[in-house]
Amino acid sequence: MVIIIIYVVIGMYICICNGITDxxxxxxxxxxxxxxxxxxxxxxxxxxxxxxCEDCVREIIEQEMAKNLDLVAAE
Known part of the structure; x- marks a missing residue:
């Protein structure tokens, strides 16, 4: 249970070198x-x-852009 709560608040680490989460x-x-x-x-x-982490960061960007097409339209 604690692990789930921590993930929801912090997220999954994508870049260990810089401590960056999704x-x-x-x-x-x-x-x-x-x-x-x-x-x-x-x-x-x-x-x-x-x-x-570079490929994973790019994948997250693509997924977020696909989910939020209004982000693309706003540009």
Whole structure:
């Protein structure tokens, strides 16, 4: 039960090097209008270290953009 509660509040870690969660990435996409992995990292004041998360970040961006077509229309 505790694990579920922690996941809902914090999210799943996507970038271990910078401690970035999927929740932070999604927030950055909707609030900061991040459209690329580079936009996400810049908004979170982070940088690519090992690069292992880059594909996952891009996938989250694509999923969020597909769910929120109004984000695309607003551009």
């Amino acid at each position: 929740t932070q990435i999604k927030h950055t996409i909707t609030e900061n209008k991040a459209r690329t992995a580079e936009d996400v990292y810049c908004a979170l004041e982070a940088c690519f270290d090992c690069g292992a």
